[in-house]
Amino acid sequence: MKTLLAAIVLLAAGASAALAGPAGDLAKAHIDAIARGDTAAVTAAYAPSATLHWIGGPLDGAYTGSAIAATWGKFAKAQAGLEATVLDMRESMNPKGATVVADVVFANDNKIPVRYVMVFRDGKLTDEIWQIDPALAK
Numbered sequence: 001m002k003t004l005l006a007a008i009v010l011l012a013a014g015a016s017a018a019l020a021g022p023a024g025d026l027a028k029a030h031i032d033a034i035a036r037g038d039t040a041a042v043t044a045a046y047a048p049s050a051t052l053h054w055i056g057g058p059l060d061g062a063y064t065g066s067a068i069a070a071t072w073g074k075f076a077k078a079q080a081g082l083e084a085t086v087l088d089m090r091e092s093m094n095p096k097g098a099t100v101v102a103d104v105v106f107a108n109d110n111k112i113p114v115r116y117v118m119v120f121r122d123g124k125l126t127d128e129i130w131q132i133d134p135a136l137a138k
Contacts, residue, residue: 023098023120024091030118030125031104035084037076043069047124056132057112081108087136097121103136113137 026045033041046052052063052071063071087103098120106112113136119127 021091022123023093023100023118024089026120026123026125027089027091027100027102027116027118028086031084031086031102031116034072034075035082035106037080037082039069039072039076042072045125046128047121047126050124050126050128053127053129055129079106079108079110079112082106082112083108097126103133105136111137 030042030045033045046068050064050068052068054060054063054071059071059075061071083106085105085107087105089100089102091101092099100116100118100120102116102118104114104116106114113133115129115131115133115136117127117129117131118125
């Protein structure tokens with residue numbers, strides 16, 4: 001009985017590990033590309049029908065299609081030399097997709113604290129919320 005229970009625990013842990021990680025890796029790569037100002041890598045992450053919701057700051061608005069690339073281009077031009085510090089990242093996955101919630105501070109001479117929500121389906125970013133969150137900068 002103990003052997004059966006141990007096997008079930010190991011199988012469950014393996015199944016969880018298989019579902020945990022890939023979306024977080026995609027999110028981290030996206031965050032790193034934003035910090036580098038690599039707009040080609042940033043925009044390559046999006047599904048064709050993706051929506052970027054930018055809440056707060058001078059780029060506040062909702063963007064789709066080519067407007068997403070234009071928005072990240074403006075951001076990269078205005079905020080060169082960023083470093084991204086991920087304060088917290090949580091990921092939820094099931095066979096239909098994944099959601100990653102991260103608290104990130106992008107910094108150069110300025111600090112840009114962001115509560116980030118990313119939805120991935122089929123390995124592509126379909127919905128993104130970039131919420132300027134001043135409470136994170138404290």
